[in-house]
Every structure is written in structure tokens, then in C-alpha cells.
Amino acid sequence: MERKVSYNYEFKLRCVNEVLKNRQSLSVIAKENDVSITSLKDWIRWYLKFGNEGLLPVQKNASYSIRFKLKVLQSIESKSLSLNQACLTFNIPTSSIIRRWQREYAKEGSVGLQPKSKGRPASMNFKRKQRKTDKPLTREEELLKELEYLRAENEILKKFNALVQSEQANQNKRLKP
Missing domain, CATH: 1.10.10 (Arc Repressor Mutant, subunit A)
Structure with missing residues (x-):
């Protein structure tokens, strides 16, 4: 997909004036300025309808009722x-x-x-709620918390090890003739 280019007001006005006042063809002006003919036609339409204000940047992400x-x-x-x-x-x-x-x-x-809601839904929030009590953890709760931490750490290390092994396998494949 081609990158969308944003043109400034002066550039648009110059192109429109070259077509309307200097009576040059759309295709010539479009080719000289590296602009699509469709964009140039749109600029001319907006200029003829709204004058200079028609070439000003449009409001992005406007919401309509x-x-x-x-x-x-x-x-x-x-x-x-x-x-x-x-x-x-x-x-x-x-x-x-x-x-x-x-x-x-x-x-x-x-x-x-109707307008659609944007962004990630609230139900996607999986953060674990923190304890809001001032009481110290019991020995059993401390051990469960530590166990959960160590299991997570173990999973991360396993994934890292698998990644390293796959990269080494890829390097070995490249080195073999």
C-alpha cells in the first residue's frame, strides 16, 4: 500500500492556480508536481466551492451524528x-x-x-489485583506468592532457551552447504 502524502496549503493553491489561471492541463500539472490527477481534481472542486478555505487541511477523525x-x-x-x-x-x-x-x-x-467504541475493550484487562490490606501475609500466602513468581520465571527461561536453540539451528542450516 502506498504511503499517504500530506500536502500543504501553498502547494495545493499553486497547483490549482496553474490549472485554473494558467490554463494548463490536469495531467501535466499532476505529473510535474508528482500528484495524482484525482487529488488535483478534488482540490479544484474544493477551491471552486469554498475558495481558499477549501484547500486548508481537513479535520481528522471528525465524528458525525x-x-x-x-x-x-x-x-x-x-x-x-x-x-x-x-x-x-x-x-x-x-x-x-x-x-x-x-x-x-x-x-x-x-x-x-451509531458511533463504534474505539480501543481495547475493558474486559481485556488481566492485571492481578493487589491486596489492599495492611495485614502481613501468612507463611502459606508468602510461599504461594513465591511459587507463582518462580513458575513465571521458569516459563520465561524456557521460552528464552527455546528461542536461542531455534536461532542456533537456523545458523547451522545457513553454514551447511
Whole structure:
């Protein structure tokens, strides 16, 4: 997958002006500046719709309400808007966002448009709870705690030993003709 490149405002404005004011072709400007024609077309659309503000960096990870998402999807249906026209009308950075909304709406209805929780679920937290008492441990509890520690240490050493042995086996394979 190709790395996504972020272009600054001045660069975008210069490219758009070369196409619009200097009347040069999209393909020539795109090739000279090492930009995709699609990106250049998008910049021109945003410039014509919003002026200089259309070329400013877009807000990343914007969250949209369910009502807004439904409004966008319904206006696409009723007005027969293309995805690019809908992006311009509703100030949405890319058409892939709307495509995702359409997929989720088709699969789950309006429930699919609700925001999803992000990050690791809370149930994945396996940290052992610490004792919160001031009482000293009994002899049996101390021994159990030490046994647990030694078992964990033993497992780590076994894994390390297996790793070293596998690396040695790989080196031996490389050395043999």
C-alpha cells in the first residue's frame, strides 16, 4: 500500500492556480508536481466551492451524528447526488466515508450508523489485583506468592532457551552447504 502524502496549503493553491489561471492541463500539472490527477481534481472542486478555505487541511477523525449521516444518505437518494457532490455539499473530506455509511446502513439500518467504541475493550484487562490490606501475609500466602513468581520465571527461561536453540539451528542450516 502506498504511503499517504500530506500536502500543504501553498502547494495545493499553486497547483490549482496553474490549472485554473494558467490554463494548463490536469495531467501535466499532476505529473510535474508528482500528484495524482484525482487529488488535483478534488482540490479544484474544493477551491471552486469554498475558495481558499477549501484547500486548508481537513479535520481528522471528525465524528458525525446519526442525524447528519441519515441526512446525507437521504439527500443522495432523493437528489441523485454523486458521492463527490455529496462530499462538497456536506463538507465531508472523502467519499470513502459516505461509502462506509452506505454499507453500514444497508447491513444494519440506522443502528449501523451509531458511533463504534474505539480501543481495547475493558474486559481485556488481566492485571492481578493487589491486596489492599495492611495485614502481613501468612507463611502459606508468602510461599504461594513465591511459587507463582518462580513458575513465571521458569516459563520465561524456557521460552528464552527455546528461542536461542531455534536461532542456533537456523545458523547451522545457513553454514551447511
